[in-house]
Amino acid sequence: xxxxxYLEIFIEEAKEHLQNLNEALLEMEKSDDNKDLVNEIFRxxxxxxxxxxxxxxxxxxxxTHDMENVLSEIRNGKINISAELLxxxxxxxxxxxQYIDQIIETGTEGDKTNQPIIDRLNLILEGxxxxxxxEDEKPSESENSQEPQAEALKxxxxxxxxxxxxxxxxEFEKNAILKAQEESYNVxxxxxxxxxxxxxxxxxxxxxxxxxxxxxQIIKSHPSVQDIEDEKFDLDFSVFLISSESQDKFLKELNxxxxxxxxxxxxxHLEGTVQNFEAKEHKAQEGEQEEDQDVKPSKEKADNKGQAxxxxxxxxTVRVDIERLDNLMNLVSELIIVKNGLETVENNNQNMNEQIxxxxxxxxxxxxxxxxxxxxxVERVFNRFPRLVRDLARKLNKNLELHMSGExxxxxxxxxxxxxxxxxxxxxxxxxxxxxMPAERKNSGKSEIGNVYLDAYQDGNNVVIEVADDGNGIxxxxxxxxxxxxxxxxxxxxxxxxxQDIVELLFKPSFSTADQISDVSGRGVGxxxxxxxxxxxxxxxxxxxxxxxxxxxxxxxxxxxxIIQALMVRxxxxxxxxxLNTIQNIEDVKVSDIKxxxxxxxxxxxxxxxxxxxxxxxxxxxxxxxxxxxxxVIVNKGDKQAGFVVDGLIGQQEIVIKTLGKYLTNIKLxxxxxxxxxxxxxxxxxVNSLV
Amino acid sequence: METKQMKxxxxxxxxxxxxxxxxxxxxxxxxxxxxxxxxxxRVPNAxxxxxxxxxxxxxxxxxxSVRVKFELEEDQFTHAxxxxxxxxxxxAIGLIVDEVLEVxxxxxxxxxxxxxxxxxxxxxxxxxxxxxxxxxxxxxxxxSIIGVEE
Numbered sequence: 001x002x003x004x005x006y007l008e009i010f011i012e013e014a015k016e017h018l019q020n021l022n023e024a025l026l027e028m029e030k031s032d033d034n035k036d037l038v039n040e041i042f043r044x045x046x047x048x049x050x051x052x053x054x055x056x057x058x059x060x061x062x063x064t065h066d067m068e069n070v071l072s073e074i075r076n077g078k079i080n081i082s083a084e085l086l087x088x089x090x091x092x093x094x095x096x097x098q099y100i101d102q103i104i105e106t107g108t109e110g111d112k113t114n115q116p117i118i119d120r121l122n123l124i125l126e127g128x129x130x131x132x133x134x135e136d137e138k139p140s141e142s143e144n145s146q147e148p149q150a151e152a153l154k155x156x157x158x159x160x161x162x163x164x165x166x167x168x169x170x171e172f173e174k175n176a177i178l179k180a181q182e183e184s185y186n187v188x189x190x191x192x193x194x195x196x197x198x199x200x201x202x203x204x205x206x207x208x209x210x211x212x213x214x215x216x217q218i219i220k221s222h223p224s225v226q227d228i229e230d231e232k233f234d235l236d237f238s239v240f241l242i243s244s245e246s247q248d249k250f251l252k253e254l255n256x257x258x259x260x261x262x263x264x265x266x267x268x269h270l271e272g273t274v275q276n277f278e279a280k281e282h283k284a285q286e287g288e289q290e291e292d293q294d295v296k297p298s299k300e301k302a303d304n305k306g307q308a309x310x311x312x313x314x315x316x317t318v319r320v321d322i323e324r325l326d327n328l329m330n331l332v333s334e335l336i337i338v339k340n341g342l343e344t345v346e347n348n349n350q351n352m353n354e355q356i357x358x359x360x361x362x363x364x365x366x367x368x369x370x371x372x373x374x375x376x377x378v379e380r381v382f383n384r385f386p387r388l389v390r391d392l393a394r395k396l397n398k399n400l401e402l403h404m405s406g407e408x409x410x411x412x413x414x415x416x417x418x419x420x421x422x423x424x425x426x427x428x429x430x431x432x433x434x435x436x437m438p439a440e441r442k443n444s445g446k447s448e449i450g451n452v453y454l455d456a457y458q459d460g461n462n463v464v465i466e467v468a469d470d471g472n473g474i475x476x477x478x479x480x481x482x483x484x485x486x487x488x489x490x491x492x493x494x495x496x497x498x499x500q501d502i503v504e505l506l507f508k509p510s511f512s513t514a515d516q517i518s519d520v521s522g523r524g525v526g527x528x529x530x531x532x533x534x535x536x537x538x539x540x541x542x543x544x545x546x547x548x549x550x551x552x553x554x555x556x557x558x559x560x561x562x563i564i565q566a567l568m569v570r571x572x573x574x575x576x577x578x579x580l581n582t583i584q585n586i587e588d589v590k591v592s593d594i595k596x597x598x599x600x601x602x603x604x605x606x607x608x609x610x611x612x613x614x615x616x617x618x619x620x621x622x623x624x625x626x627x628x629x630x631x632x633v634i635v636n637k638g639d640k641q642a643g644f645v646v647d648g649l650i651g652q653q654e655i656v657i658k659t660l661g662k663y664l665t666n667i668k669l670x671x672x673x674x675x676x677x678x679x680x681x682x683x684x685x686x687v688n689s690l691v
Numbered sequence: 692m693e694t695k696q697m698k699x700x701x702x703x704x705x706x707x708x709x710x711x712x713x714x715x716x717x718x719x720x721x722x723x724x725x726x727x728x729x730x731x732x733r734v735p736n737a738x739x740x741x742x743x744x745x746x747x748x749x750x751x752x753x754x755x756s757v758r759v760k761f762e763l764e765e766d767q768f769t770h771a772x773x774x775x776x777x778x779x780x781x782x783a784i785g786l787i788v789d790e791v792l793e794v795x796x797x798x799x800x801x802x803x804x805x806x807x808x809x810x811x812x813x814x815x816x817x818x819x820x821x822x823x824x825x826x827x828x829x830x831x832x833x834x835s836i837i838g839v840e841e
Contacts, residue, residue, distance in 0.1 A: 658751045661782060662782045664741065670734065673744055675746045681732040681745065683734065
């Protein structure tokens with residue numbers, strides 16, 4: 001069956017399930033012993049398994065299956081939830097995410113089997129402490145960790161040799177064995193010890209496998225075939241297989257192979273019945289299991305080589321609320337009606353105006369509707385942060401708590417895609433450099449638990465995202481010393497700068513390159529990159545900090561990138577657009593009211609000193625200045641204000657932003673262009689670079 | 692017969708334009724459009740040879756003065772002045788020309804390659820000379836004029 005047409009749905013759904021899994025795991029960490037959560041996680045793992053199996057993603061199927069086994073035991077109360085267990089489950093989540101990423105990139109799940117995680121899951125299943133085996137990346141070590149338990153057994157000597165007795169089966173292996181018993185086949189557990197003098201153990205193992213396959217069907221091996229192939233085993237390995245041959249035959253055949261030191265064979269009997277529910281699925285998995293783990297090494301290699309990445313790359317998709325699409329559909333049909341209406345209008349002014357008004361209403365609504373389709377809640381980005389903070393807390397040995405609000409705030413899709421990295425950076429900073437160590441917090445009279453806040457809300461035409469912490473804040477003096485040290489500012493400058501100015505230095509590129517950044521509490525690392533990215537999205541970032549109390553990074557982003565409200569202004573005979581959301585007010589200022597501070601023109605407006613920016617000069621418009629009063633558009637960028645001097649106001653207008661194209665990328669001051677109603681082009685002023 | 696000839700790979704078509712007294716050929720394959728002079732919106736702080744941007748059916752396209760780039764005297768806009776919109780590497784740009792004369796077909800034999808003189812800035816804008824009977828047409832290397840390899 002060709003399943004590639006379902007790939008996109010699969011990816012979309014898998015992502016959703018992984019998200020649920022992530023949330024449930026985090027929740028479980030806070031409140032262990034929650035049956036509902038275990039059920040939820042079990043359900044997700046089970047669904048993912050089914051989905052992956054249908055799509056033919058075998059490695060994912062194996063992993064989710066083993067997860068399911070462990071979760072099922074938790075559900076039955078046989079295994080208790082521990083921090084180590086959660087770590088393993090988180091690792092599973094990461095591994096599954098990697099599979100999905102790989103599938104998005106290439107259409108295949110890749111070669112990674114994540115065997116260490118599977119081994120760990122199986123160890124947990126066997127009732128062993130996952131912590132003890134945390135480091136046993138290599139199977140040889142895992143053999144060692146099994147020994148203490150073996151010693152406890154009565155016939156310990158014998159059991160150590162018969163290692164297959166210590167192995168457990170997962171659900172579908174059990175099923176396969178039971179089925180074989182039903183059909184009166186023999187099931188054998190075999191441990192083979194190769195002589196110490198053997199030179200190329202993997203080659204020897206390969207011959208043994210081939211011999212065994214001639215005699216029956218292999219259902220399990222330990223270590224896995226992959227590891228055996230890589231010689232990741234000591235001198236022995238264990239195999240389980242189904243065969244109609246006798247035990248003696250095995251002993252004879254295996255002992256005839258050169259350099260096989262000892263062979264132990266036992267017949268295996270399992271109690272129970274074949275579980276018939278999902279029999280079909282299990283059958284499929286048996287096949288997979290064989291292919292994945294127990295094929296002859298050479299065959300597996302060949303398979304891997306044959307898997308050329310021929311599958312098409314999956315497209316990026318958006319899930320859209322059907323209501324929003326319906327709305328869009330309705331508007332488009334209305335648009336067609338207007339078009340028809342316009343065609344029949346015959347120079348009747350009255351009629352024409354009516355139609356145009358109708359058209360105007362539709363385009364406004366259409367714009368609104370399309371924007372809504374493009375809007376996604378910031379939850380999409382936010383939902384990865386609880387995990388990030390959890391991991392950071394463990395890594396940094398701090399008690400950290402993340403508080404989020406406003407996840408439902410919506411932002412344009414393109415912005416959502418881009419904002420993730422800067423936020424990760426800021427949250428990392430808040431956890432790492434912002435928060436003190438628990439002891440330090442206690443000393444300064446705070447609670448040991450450090451709080452990190454992530455809030456989103458809409459503010460007019462902007463969406464604001466704040467990343468805050470209640471840590472120690474930014475030490476302005478240290479930043480100043482640092483800046484003086486590396487020559488970013490001179491002593492004179494430093495004296496003239498306000499605290500806020502100095503904090504802003506952290507956004508300077510030179511600050512991120514300094515190596516002993518921990519001296520200035522590390523706030524500067526990469527902040528320039530964060531700033532650049534946010535400004536590229538048409539937003540801005542500012543920081544507020546209070547020593548001892550914490551700091552807050554405030555990001556302002558435009559709701560949408562494509563269409564904005566703007567004020568059209570005139571300079572001589574040229575027209576420019578200023579984004580309305582940056583404009584505070586418009587003032588008439590007498591030329592005689594202009595004052596000078598450090599050779600910069602300023603005006604004193606109701607107690608605020610605002611620098612005046614002569615747009616004509618900056619934009620290369622030459623003329624004589626003779627006027628006595630001037631029109632000043634007061635704009636703000638974060639907390640900063642400035643006054644643009646213009647010749648006249650044309651009015652407010654909704655404009656469509658277009659880029660100037662590749663040949664004009666380096667033009668500062670201009671954010672883009674727009675086409676006016678008469679077909680003329682007007683340029684949009686980049687307030688960010690002007691202020 | 693003529694269509695057959697056009698398909699022949701040896702035959703190339705050029706739009707012949709005029710700056711002053713000289714005739715230049717632009718490979719027709721990169722030409723998107725020839726438009727009359729619209730209003731050009733000046734872009735502050737752009738290089739001198741960029742005259743500004745125009746609106747071509749909703750698309751913003753920069754317009755370049757080939758004369759300024761060639762260090763000739765400034766353009767004199769007349770009723771014959773046209774903008775040739777060329778597209779190289781997916782990016783469109785308009786070239787201001789004094790006049791568009793005709794479209795010619797040149798066979799390989801009629802095109803004489805010029806070895807560009809590395810010391811001369813301007814010579815890299817030209818890659819060959821086409822011979823049409825008695826007339827000579829300078830064939831332009833548009834890619835290097837607008838700053839991308841063709």
